[in-house]
Structures are given as structure tokens and as C-alpha cells.
Amino acid sequence: MNLLIDLGNSRLKWAIEIDAQIGPVTQMDYRQADFMHHINLLWQLVESPNTVAIASVSELGVFSGLLTLCQSLWPQAKTLVPKSTQCAYGVKNAYIQAEKLGVDRWLAMIAAHVHYPGDKCVVDCGTAITIDALQASGKHLGGLICPGLNLMKQALASNTADLTFNAEPYQTNLAIATKPAIANGVLLAATGLVEAAIRQLDDSYQLIFTGGDAMTVAEAVSGSVLLDQNLVLKGLSVFCQGAQTA
Numbered sequence: 001m002n003l004l005i006d007l008g009n010s011r012l013k014w015a016i017e018i019d020a021q022i023g024p025v026t027q028m029d030y031r032q033a034d035f036m037h038h039i040n041l042l043w044q045l046v047e048s049p050n051t052v053a054i055a056s057v058s059e060l061g062v063f064s065g066l067l068t069l070c071q072s073l074w075p076q077a078k079t080l081v082p083k084s085t086q087c088a089y090g091v092k093n094a095y096i097q098a099e100k101l102g103v104d105r106w107l108a109m110i111a112a113h114v115h116y117p118g119d120k121c122v123v124d125c126g127t128a129i130t131i132d133a134l135q136a137s138g139k140h141l142g143g144l145i146c147p148g149l150n151l152m153k154q155a156l157a158s159n160t161a162d163l164t165f166n167a168e169p170y171q172t173n174l175a176i177a178t179k180p181a182i183a184n185g186v187l188l189a190a191t192g193l194v195e196a197a198i199r200q201l202d203d204s205y206q207l208i209f210t211g212g213d214a215m216t217v218a219e220a221v222s223g224s225v226l227l228d229q230n231l232v233l234k235g236l237s238v239f240c241q242g243a244q245t246a
């Protein structure tokens, strides 16, 4: 049994994996004041895993706090902290400095390569939206980074006098009031990014969406799309299997 932890820019997602099968995913906002207390209570109920695998793009403090907690709860567990490298599990990193590529992007690409055949374009719609193109061979062509839907709305709210953050449903029509104008505007910014990126690639590239806003963005993008909510956790699972057979 392994514990998979995806520490994103705003949320923590974790799941138990048994024989490469990932169980239900728990999501938590790690910036809440009682977060460490809460996660401690939850994890006390988890039997000792063989491996704790952590992907973190968060600040070092949150990451090391969690690492310390894991080590005190399950001292026998092996800790696995994958890093972006030039090549792993058949994926070849396009970055000039391989280690600079966000490990969440790296893991999502590895999971996509392992689980889906053909040329693909991985779109992670989280705090940030990232796009990475990957040939069937595993060759990464490069990617893009842009603010996620929430972040775009926050940027407007914090830098204008008259706009406030809202939870208006996302639609694609031209709006006749401020709230939907913002919601629909940021959604179309995201879909426009994805559609402009995929236009640069051959028709063979399949869009695969992951992350908290995957469904929202995928629904509004034209053309065929695949949805796989937990590609980062699946990438961690690939690393766990690799470490067990290595």
C-alpha cells in the first residue's frame, strides 16, 4: 500500500494506492489555519504505507511540515519525492534545464504517456493552467503556463476598483452584466489558449485535461477531449511501481 500526495499551489490531494489502483481522492485547502491538525487526524487512521510519494510545487515550509508528519506517523515507510529529469518512464523532457519543469507537469506527462497511446497535449487546469505537448514516442515538445480561472478572477478583483471576485457559473456567451462578463471572459481566455496551442500541432494530438477546473475548461473547448482528473497522482503511482521493481 502506498500513500500518494499531490501538493499543488493551493490544495493538497491525497489517495491510497493498492496494487497500482488509486482509491478515493481527498482534497484539502492547505492554507487553512487548522490544516496540519486536520491532516494529522485523518492520517492517524491510515495504516503504515510501504511508500509515501510526494509531488510538491508548493512552498518548502508546507512540504517539509508534511514530510515530518509522515515520518513521525509511519517511521518505516519509504519516502519518494520525484524530481523532473531529462528522461523517465519513456518521457523525454524538452526543457533546456530539465529540473526547472514543474514536477506536477512532469508527473502528469508520465501518467499520460503510460496510460494513453498516441500524440497528446496534456492540459492541467489548476491554480495555473499548464499545457504540455507530448509525442507518442514520449518526446516532450514544450509547454505553456498561464493563470488558472480562479487566479484570473482574483487578478481582476485585486487590481481594479469596480470588479469583485465572484462564483458566477462559467459560460461562453457574451455577457450583459459584470459577473458573467468576468466568468465568461476568463473561461474564454483559457479555452482560447488551449485552442491556439493545439492549432500549432498536427491533427493527431489528443487533448487530455486534468486538475480542479478540467471539466469546466474541457466542456468549452472545441474538438475532442479526454478527461482524467488525477494525472499527477497517477504519475506518482508510476514512480511507486518503478521504485518497487527497481
Ligand SMILES: Nc1ncnc2c1ncn2[C@@H]1O[C@H](COP(=O)(O)OP(=O)(O)OP(=O)(O)O)[C@@H](O)[C@H]1O
Pocket (backbone or CB within 6 Å): 007, 008, 009, 010, 011, 012, 027, 057, 104, 125, 126, 127, 128, 148, 149, 150, 151, 210, 211, 212, 213
Ligand atoms: N472543492 C474545491 N475547492 C477549491 N477549488 C476547487 C474545488 N473544486 C474545484 N476547484 C477548482 O480547482 C481549481 C484548482 O485546481 P487544482 O486543485 O487542480 O489546483 P491546485 O492544486 O490548487 O494547484 P495546482 O494543481 O495548479 O498546483 C480552482 O481554480 C477551483 O476553481
Ligand SMILES: CC(C)(CO)[C@@H](O)C(=O)NCCC(=O)O
Pocket (backbone or CB within 6 Å): 009, 057, 100, 101, 102, 103, 104, 105, 126, 128, 130, 145
Ligand atoms: C506552473 C506550475 C505553477 C503549475 O502548477 C508548476 O508546475 C511550477 O511551479 N512549475 C515550475 C516552472 C515551470 O514548469 O516552468
Ligand SMILES: [K+]
Pocket (backbone or CB within 6 Å): 008, 104, 124, 125, 126, 127, 211, 212, 232
Ligand atoms: K494541477
